[in-house]
Amino acid sequence: MSAERIDRVVIVGASLAGLRAAEALRDEGFTGRLTLIGDEPEPAYDRPPLSKQVLLGQVAADATALPLARDVDAQWRLGTAATGLDLDGRTVLLADGSKVPFDRLLIATGTRARPWANEAEAALEGVLTLRTSADAGRLAALLDAKPRRVLVVGAGFTGSEIASACRERGIDVTVAERGPAPLVGALGGVIGEAAARLQRAHGVDLRCGVTVTSLEGDEAGRLCRAHLSDGTVLEADVAVVALGAIRNTGWLEGSGLAAGPRGIAADAACRAFDHNGIATDDIFVAGDVARMPHALFGYQFLSLEHWGNAVEQARLAAHNMLCASRDRRPHLWIPAFWSSQFGVNIKSIGVPTMGDEVVVTQGALEDDRFVAVYGHRGRVIAAVSFDHGRWLDFYRCLIESAAPFPPEFAGVDRPPPGTVPVPACFPDPSVPSHGPTVTVSGYAPSERRITFTPAPA
Amino acid sequence: MTAPETMMRRIADPAARPDPYPLYEELRRTPVARQDDGVYTVSTYWEIRSLLNDPRVSSQTRPPLVPTPSGARSMLRLDPAEHDRVRRIVTRPFGPPHTPRRVFEMRRGMADTVRGLLDAFADKDQADIVDDFAYPFPISVICRLFGVPVEDEPRFHLWTESLLGAADFGAEHKPDPHLLDPDAAKIEMGGYLAELFDKHRKDPGDDMFSALAVDDGPDGRLTPPEQVATGFLLLIAGHETTVNLITNGVLTLLRHPQELKRLKDDPDLAVPMIEELLRYEPPVQYLPNRRTMDAVEVAGTVIPKDTDVNLMLAAGNRDPRRFPDADRFVPDRGDVEHLGFGNGVHYCFGAPLARLETRIALTEFARRVKGPELVADPPPYRVNPVLRGPRHLPVAYRGVRS
Numbered sequence: 104m105s106a107e108r109i110d111r112v113v114i115v116g117a118s119l120a121g122l123r124a125a126e127a128l129r130d131e132g133f134t135g136r137l138t139l140i141g142d143e144p145e146p147a148y149d150r151p152p153l154s155k156q157v158l159l160g161q162v163a164a165d166a167t168a169l170p171l172a173r174d175v176d177a178q179w180r181l182g183t184a185a186t187g188l189d190l191d192g193r194t195v196l197l198a199d200g201s202k203v204p205f206d207r208l209l210i211a212t213g214t215r216a217r218p219w220a221n222e223a224e225a226a227l228e229g230v231l232t233l234r235t236s237a238d239a240g241r242l243a244a245l246l247d248a249k250p251r252r253v254l255v256v257g258a259g260f261t262g263s264e265i266a267s268a269c270r271e272r273g274i275d276v277t278v279a280e281r282g283p284a285p286l287v288g289a290l291g292g293v294i295g296e297a298a299a300r301l302q303r304a305h306g307v308d309l310r311c312g313v314t315v316t317s318l319e320g321d322e323a324g325r326l327c328r329a330h331l332s333d334g335t336v337l338e339a340d341v342a343v344v345a346l347g348a349i350r351n352t353g354w355l356e357g358s359g360l361a362a363g364p365r366g367i368a369a370d371a372a373c374r375a376f377d378h379n380g381i382a383t384d385d386i387f388v389a390g391d392v393a394r395m396p397h398a399l400f401g402y403q404f405l406s407l408e409h410w411g412n413a414v415e416q417a418r419l420a421a422h423n424m425l426c427a428s429r430d431r432r433p434h435l436w437i438p439a440f441w442s443s444q445f446g447v448n449i450k451s452i453g454v455p456t457m458g459d460e461v462v463v464t465q466g467a468l469e470d471d472r473f474v475a476v477y478g479h480r481g482r483v484i485a486a487v488s489f490d491h492g493r494w495l496d497f498y499r500c501l502i503e504s505a506a507p508f509p510p511e512f513a514g515v516d517r518p519p520p521g522t523v524p525v526p527a528c529f530p531d532p533s534v535p536s537h538g539p540t541v542t543v544s545g546y547a548p549s550e551r552r553i554t555f556t557p558a559p560a
Numbered sequence: 561m562t563a564p565e566t567m568m569r570r571i572a573d574p575a576a577r578p579d580p581y582p583l584y585e586e587l588r589r590t591p592v593a594r595q596d597d598g599v600y601t602v603s604t605y606w607e608i609r610s611l612l613n614d615p616r617v618s619s620q621t622r623p624p625l626v627p628t629p630s631g632a633r634s635m636l637r638l639d640p641a642e643h644d645r646v647r648r649i650v651t652r653p654f655g656p657p658h659t660p661r662r663v664f665e666m667r668r669g670m671a672d673t674v675r676g677l678l679d680a681f682a683d684k685d686q687a688d689i690v691d692d693f694a695y696p697f698p699i700s701v702i703c704r705l706f707g708v709p710v711e712d713e714p715r716f717h718l719w720t721e722s723l724l725g726a727a728d729f730g731a732e733h734k735p736d737p738h739l740l741d742p743d744a745a746k747i748e749m750g751g752y753l754a755e756l757f758d759k760h761r762k763d764p765g766d767d768m769f770s771a772l773a774v775d776d777g778p779d780g781r782l783t784p785p786e787q788v789a790t791g792f793l794l795l796i797a798g799h800e801t802t803v804n805l806i807t808n809g810v811l812t813l814l815r816h817p818q819e820l821k822r823l824k825d826d827p828d829l830a831v832p833m834i835e836e837l838l839r840y841e842p843p844v845q846y847l848p849n850r851r852t853m854d855a856v857e858v859a860g861t862v863i864p865k866d867t868d869v870n871l872m873l874a875a876g877n878r879d880p881r882r883f884p885d886a887d888r889f890v891p892d893r894g895d896v897e898h899l900g901f902g903n904g905v906h907y908c909f910g911a912p913l914a915r916l917e918t919r920i921a922l923t924e925f926a927r928r929v930k931g932p933e934l935v936a937d938p939p940p941y942r943v944n945p946v947l948r949g950p951r952h953l954p955v956a957y958r959g960v961r962s
């Protein structure tokens with residue numbers, strides 16, 4: 104234990120990261136007062152099923168609760184948003200006007216869905232985003248009503264999973280994607296091509312290189328058609344806007360933390376930076392809202408919108424906020440996530456978005472069963488598998504040992520000789536799209552020193 | 561002076577069969593060890609697991625333990641992508657996504673069989689858990705599942721025993737005089753299976769072999785020789801191992817009477833208990849069928865290319881770096897990701913079936929058999945060091961509940 108007594112720990116954001124941190128704090132022996140503040144009224148639930156089992160009608164939208172692994176003996180302030188942070192006074196301000204003092208604070212406010220920019224169009228019946236269980240309940244009900252056509256705007260992971268659920272339920276679906284292929288922001292153009300083939304083979308009307316310019320409603324205010332940038336007009340009753348996520352940092356504006364639209368910058372021990380780029384000792388960050396440097400990836404700041412990352416950082420933050428400074432552990436988790444769509448289990452490990460080149464090392468792209476490895480300056484940086492997830496541990500070792508790229512080995516299910524790396528074809532990150540689920544954002548914790556002003560989202 | 565005995569020879573020695581675990585402990589002191597004959601043993605948990613998921617390690621390059629007829633290989637001895645294709649085809653009539661309820665729907669028939677076997681205990685005050693319980697039960701299950709006439713059971717019992725008993729494990733032991741010559745057994749059993757698949761092709765039932773003989777999925781159908789190779793594998797893998805798991809279960813429970821009582825009071829305990837059993841007394845003790853296709857570094861040791869590797873599952877299951885108190889039987893240890901069913905692409909195909917069978921067998925044994933006690937401890941074991949289990953398990957008791 105550090106010299107200072109820690110009697111009060113406050114966690115803002117009572118979802119996956121918040122819950123896991125609460126458990127870890129008690130596991131680590133914290134016996135003081137623990138408060139969880141969350142703006143959603145319902146107890147924490149799991150999000151990955153919301154775009155999968157829930158849309159298939161296999162699980163009810165309100166039935167994905169996250170079970171607590173242990174009694175955490177906490178004060179729960181659910182349905183109450185945090186609206187401000189007083190760094191010097193070590194107090195969190197709540198929407199109901201109350202103030203909650205802390206010795207240690209964990210910020211785990213995650214992200215929210217990027218809304219459709221035109222507010223009037225976004226308000227049409229049948230237009231929605233997918234982030235919360237309420238969203239999933241609405242979308243599932245809309246799908247139950249057998250819409251003529253669903254339009255999915257944005258072919259990132261969430262959009263692709265929604266399209267997959269529609270097809271599995273026999274519903275016509277159009278996917279409109281600004282980039283050249285689905286998943287291109289996360290996995291690049293080569294694997295994106297494989298994803299595009301998969302979508303089309305399952306009957307998705309996939310349109311790449313187009314944007315949706317407007318959504319049109321009927322007199323009753325219900326969505327009836329959409330206009331695309333190539334001039335096409337599409338009849339649709341449902342439009343799901345899947346354009347990526349925005350980090351929930353607005354409540355920290357003016358707090359003095361290095362918080363902005365790209366998240367809250369922290370060091371590898373999960374300690375938040377203030378706007379001078381100095382690590383605080385009492386404020387910790389975990390989950391989708393965090394970005395922190397990673398030793399294996401050139402100490403660049405990574406933002407990871409991954410389930411496993413939230414769990415890992417939550418545990419780490421809990422440990423580091425209680426222990427003595429020399430016992431702090433660094434964030435060394437190798438990024439990993441999964442997705443299931445069109446009957447294929449997709450897994451990723453490492454940071455594909457850093458890859459310059461990609462090469463298939465097992466299986467074959469055209470069979471939708473393969474492992475592809477990404478290289479960055481001659482070393483292995485990531486691997487992605489379609490229905491080949493069992494091998495990824497081997498590739499994790501290659502990433503951890505900075506193995507040379509392309510990896511050379513004799514093994515099972517190797518592609519024919521002469522298979523060579525090709526450019527991974529990531530789109531220019533400055534072009535807005537649905538956004539990848541991993542973003543790499545340079546080195547500095549706060550881009551502008553001293554006069555840090557977060558840009559609008 | 562004679563050369564020092566290699567560890568694999570000491571493990572293969574029938575004298576080690578009742579308790580091989582001290583040998584495994586010795587083996588784990590060198591997690592990756594080269595034996596005198598050039599074979600490497602890998603005996604610690606993480607190292608075994610990583611090799612089971614390493615694409616540089618093949619299951620195809622070593623000759624089969626049970627030689628298959630007609631040159632076709634079963635999935636057990638195939639590498640991806642061929643392995644994956646065969647496994648998908650065989651999974652289609654067995655489990656999700658295509659046939660998600662097949663195993664679940666067998667539970668009633670299983671319960672009836674177990675009830676009948678235990679009813680027969682009532683006439684006696686002693687039974688052999690192997691011959692009277694653990695052996696006949698899974699046989700009747702797989703006969704129904706696969707579509708093998710039950711009356712043919714004595715024939716393939718003899719064939720599989722002859723094949724397994726004859727496999728060379730490096731130890732000198734007298735072959736059982738009742739057994740057939742292994743080549744003859746192989747030919748006879750191959751002929752029998754070819755005929756059986758023919759019969760199912762002409763007159764398919766709703767069993768798995770019929771489905772394999774006539775159904776076409778997205779990957780097409782197995783060739784007739786592939787069907788026979790699959791039949792061999794399923795009949796052997798689906799039976800011997802389950803017999804040993806049930807027998808090891810009864811043995812372990814009788815050695816831990818307080819756990820037997822807990823199971824009797826709380827049948828749901830069977831679920832974690834069976835996982836612990838697969839860790840503590842795994843029916844497949846090691847995998848003698850892997851070979852490196854490239855140099856592979858594990859735990860600081862480089863296994864050269866083209867080297868035979870034995871993956872010592874039972875040793876890894878007792879690795880204290882992985883499981884605290886590894887030598888104790890703790891039915892409700894939460895964290896019990898054992899290697900008893902292997903890992904990676906060859907992870908046991910029949911695991912859901914084996915779990916359900918063993919669950920029904922052990923809960924019913926605990927519930928119904930009054931005051932069971934071991935007659936001999938240790939019991940006599942089979943010679944096979946890979947598929948290790950008691951040959952007989954005589955148990956005395958004081959009646960049977962209804």
Ligand SMILES: Cc1cc2nc3c(=O)[nH]c(=O)nc-3n(C[C@H](O)[C@H](O)[C@H](O)COP(=O)(O)OP(=O)(O)OC[C@H]3O[C@@H](n4cnc5c(N)ncnc54)[C@H](O)[C@@H]3O)c2cc1C
Nearest residue numbers: 116118119120142150151185212213214390391409410440
């Ligand atoms: C539909 C969907 C599917 C997904 N599928 C996968 C998948 O297959 N694989 C994978 O790896 N990941 C997946 N993810 C991502 C994964 O769910 C997230 O990485 C994870 O939820 C992050 O957890 P978190 O606790 O950091 O953030 P969140 O889950 O976003 O939780 C943050 C919480 O804080 C609350 N909050 C925000 N602001 C405030 C405030 N000011 N005051 C109080 N409370 C506040 C929010 O309402 C929310 O409850 C998916 C996500 C979604 C939405």
Ligand code: HEM
Nearest residue numbers: 635636797798801802805843844901902906908909910914
């Ligand atoms: C307790 C019982 C069982 C145990 C301990 C067991 C154990 C194992 C192990 C360790 C493997 C991995 C082999 C390897 O990696 O080389 C395996 C594979 C296999 N098992 Fe089982 N098994 C059991 C029951 C069954 C049953 C009931 C069936 C059939 C219905 C079955 C069918 C198979 C098949 C077909 C394979 C090969 C899978 C492949 O190569 O992909 N097993 N089993």
